Amino acid sequence: xPAPVTSPPxxxxxxxxxxxxxxxxxRIRDAAELARIAHELRREVIRLVAPTGQGYVQQGLxxxxxxxxxxxxxxxxxxxxxxxxxxxxxxLSTAHxxxxxxxTLAARGLxxxxxxxxxxxxxxxxxxxxxxxxxxxxxxxCGSLGQGLSVGIGMALARxxxxxxxxxxxxxxxxxxxxxQVWEAALLAASLKLSNLCLLIDDNEMxxxxxxxxxxxxxxxxxxxxxxxxxxxxxxxxxxxxLMAALDRARAASEAPTCLVVRTxxxxxxxxLEGILAHNLKLPADVARDAMAALDQGAPR
Numbered sequence: 135x136p137a138p139v140t141s142p143p144x145x146x147x148x149x150x151x152x153x154x155x156x157x158x159x160x161r162i163r164d165a166a167e168l169a170r171i172a173h174e175l176r177r178e179v180i181r182l183v184a185p186t187g188q189g190y191v192q193q194g195l196x197x198x199x200x201x202x203x204x205x206x207x208x209x210x211x212x213x214x215x216x217x218x219x220x221x222x223x224x225x226l227s228t229a230h231x232x233x234x235x236x237x238t239l240a241a242r243g244l245x246x247x248x249x250x251x252x253x254x255x256x257x258x259x260x261x262x263x264x265x266x267x268x269x270x271x272x273x274x275x276c277g278s279l280g281q282g283l284s285v286g287i288g289m290a291l292a293r294x295x296x297x298x299x300x301x302x303x304x305x306x307x308x309x310x311x312x313x314x315q316v317w318e319a320a321l322l323a324a325s326l327k328l329s330n331l332c333l334l335i336d337d338n339e340m341x342x343x344x345x346x347x348x349x350x351x352x353x354x355x356x357x358x359x360x361x362x363x364x365x366x367x368x369x370x371x372x373x374x375x376x377l378m379a380a381l382d383r384a385r386a387a388s389e390a391p392t393c394l395v396v397r398t399x400x401x402x403x404x405x406x407l408e409g410i411l412a413h414n415l416k417l418p419a420d421v422a423r424d425a426m427a428a429l430d431q432g433a434p435r
Contacts (some may be wrong), residue, residue, distance in 0.1 A: 158210040158221075165374045169434045171241065172202040172374075176403045177429050178237035182253045184422035189254070189262065191415045192400035192407065194234035196338050196371070197305075200396055201238040203377040204303065204334075213243035217270040220300050223289050225273050227282020228307035228336060229263045236260055244271045280313025282306055283333060287323050290331040290391075301330045301385065309341030312350045317362070323391045324363030331391040332384045333364070336371070338398045340411040359393040371398035404428045 162168055175198045183189035205211075210222045226235055233253070240247040245268070252258035259267040263277040273289070276282040286304040293300045310316055323331055337355060339346050346352050359366040365387045369380045377396070384392035401407030404425045407415070417425075 159212050161208065162206045163378065165378075166434065168199075168202050168206060168374050171206055172198045173403070173429065173432075173434055175202060175234060175237045175241060177426065178241070178250075179233045180404075180417075180422055180425050180429070182233045182237065182250060183417050184419065186254055187417045187419070187422075188414060189233050189417070190231050191233065191417055192340065192410060192412055193228070193231045193307075193336070193338065194237075195404060195407065196398035196400045196402045197231060197234050197336055198402065199372050199374060200305075200334065200336065200377065200398065201234050203374060203381065204305075205238050205242045207378050208381045209303070210300065211242075211244075216244055220298055222301045222303065223273045223286070223293075224303045224305065225276060225282045225286045225289075226264055226305050227276045227279065227286075227310060228305060229265075229276040229279075229282075231305075231307075231336075232260070232262055232264050235264060239271055279307070280310045280315045282310075283316055283319040283323070286331060286333075287319055287326070287328060290323075290328045291326060294328070294330055299330075301332060303332045303334060305334050305336060307341070308335055308337045308339065308352055308355065309346055309349070311335070311352050311355065312346075320359065320362045320364065327389055328391045329387045329389060332381070333359075333391065333393045335393065335395045336398055337395050338400050340400055342414075344411050356393075356395045359395070363390060364393040365390045366393045366395065368395045368397065371396040372402060403432060405432075 176195050179191060179194035183191050204224060209224060212218045236250055239245045240250055250260060253260045254262050264272050265275040266272045274285045282304050283306060286302045290302040341349060343349050356366050356368045367380050370376055380394050399408055401410055405428060
């Protein structure tokens, strides 16, 4: 079992204290250290799903780099006070992608790692769909897909009216783009010029029915968001420096919300699982063992 992920003491602080001079938690900008953390998070995804053999393994492995960059290199937060008023907000619109989400929260010190042993057990707050039962680390319950961006717009507008420089981030699945509410929200955010809002589309081309094109063709995603008035980039979801640079540009935007179309590979890091479009992958014990062995073999040196 891997040791809990900790931030190195040399991590640089996020620029900008809050209104009372308080400094946010340090962030990491070293790509090698971020790669190590992402690798440990992939191990944790397997560990969490293995006991039941069922869960969102493919999405979790694919999004590990994205969540690592968001929580360790980008978000302004305080693990000692998750409800800090001037924190950056992150909404998981794809609320079922919880193995990687909870693993990241634990690694960042926002929840107790030992409590993750209750993942998906009856009565546990670590539900398969993240909900506010877990406390202030969950900004909103987004189990109904397609609603996260609308909630994020409300939060971003409230922060702007309050004079806060806190930012709002929304992680949205590409399949959610088939919901009309997303596009109504897109029009509103651009009209309001919510430059403190950053949308990250997990573009893994997968939904319950398989490839997204089996339901409704989405491409060209980036062009659509540009047409709706968003500052938009397509980003490799496994390029850690590239992700950080794109988020830096988003933070510098002043006239429009930002949309990052983040291409991720389902099953990333476990060669036998990479590219398999299984929305709720079965993970028998032997497959879990093989996946852990593959991750051990491919660990960053």
